[in-house]
Amino acid sequence: MEKSQTGKYLKYAIGEIVLVVIGILIALSINNWNQSKKQDIAEKEFIEGIKNDLKQDKEYIQLIISHLNPKIEAYAILDQEITVLYEMDKNVLDSLFQLYFVSQRTFYPISGSFQAAIAGNEINAFKNKQLTREIIKLYNSTYDRLVDNGKITDERWGYLIKKYSHFRRTESFSIMNETQLSELLDDMYYHFSQMKYYRNQLNNALSEIEEILK
Numbered sequence: 001m002e003k004s005q006t007g008k009y010l011k012y013a014i015g016e017i018v019l020v021v022i023g024i025l026i027a028l029s030i031n032n033w034n035q036s037k038k039q040d041i042a043e044k045e046f047i048e049g050i051k052n053d054l055k056q057d058k059e060y061i062q063l064i065i066s067h068l069n070p071k072i073e074a075y076a077i078l079d080q081e082i083t084v085l086y087e088m089d090k091n092v093l094d095s096l097f098q099l100y101f102v103s104q105r106t107f108y109p110i111s112g113s114f115q116a117a118i119a120g121n122e123i124n125a126f127k128n129k130q131l132t133r134e135i136i137k138l139y140n141s142t143y144d145r146l147v148d149n150g151k152i153t154d155e156r157w158g159y160l161i162k163k164y165s166h167f168r169r170t171e172s173f174s175i176m177n178e179t180q181l182s183e184l185l186d187d188m189y190y191h192f193s194q195m196k197y198y199r200n201q202l203n204n205a206l207s208e209i210e211e212i213l214k
Contacts, residue, residue, distance in 0.1 A: 043126045049113030050135055054209045057109050061202050061209075064105045068199045074099040075192045082181055094173065100188065101168050104157050104195070106150035107202065109143045131212065138208050146201050153198045156191040163187060 074096045078085075085093040114135065117123040126132050164184070167173050176184070 039122075039125055040127075042122050043128065046113060046117050046122065046126065047128070047131070049116075051213055053110040053113050054213060057107075058206060058209050058213070061107055061206050064107055065199060065202055065206075067102070067105055068195060068202075071100050071102070071104070072192070072196055072199065075188060078188070079185060082185060083178065086176070086181060097167060097173060101161065101164070104153070106154055106198075107146060107205075108150070109139070109147075111139060111143075114139045134208065134212050138205070138212065142201075142205050142208055146198075146205055149194070149198050149201055153191070153194050156194050160187055160191045 078093075078096055078100070082093070085096070123132060123136070161168055164187075173184075
């Protein structure tokens with residue numbers, strides 16, 4: 001009888017252990033499912049947030065490029081025709097200078113959604129690895145270089161408008177000889193070369209943004 005009771009208790013204990021293990025496995029499975037669902041929701045919200053930010057970035061980059069293009073075109077004409085225009089058509093010359101000396105804009109990204117995902121370390125758990133890599137490259141590489149070169153562009157612009165503040169105020173250049181005109185073009189080229197490079201970087205960033213927004 002004692003052996004029979006011991007067997008029953010042993011079977012009962014084993015059964016209890018099995019039930020506990022099954023319960024734990026079910027609980028873990030439910031917890032994993034909940035975590036996976038939370039991650040899916042977080043990833044969806046992250047992508048939606050990033051795309052909203054990038055749409056605004058895209059619009060602003062396009063606006064900046066639309067301001068840079070006339071300046072670049074104006075310099076190309078001045079570089080070839082400044083002496084002739086100075087002697088033959090001062091009004092056209094002043095108009096080109098006015099076009100070039102319009103205030104410039106530089107780009108700074110909207111990064112709230114990206115920074116939030118980085119701060120919470122959520123981004124490493126997202127399932128869409130290809131998209132995540134593209135987003136990280138855009139913010140940590142392309143945007144960083146873009147901001148740095150925007151600062152250089154601003155510095156060169158600051159030098160230019162300080163030296164020629166009289167023109168910006170009066171919108172007309174005073175009498176200048178050939179040497180002074182050449183110096184003016186050189187000073188403008190110091191800014192122009194950086195501005196042209198900056199525009200190329202803006203276009204590259206625009207291509208990356210459009211790829212992410214597909």
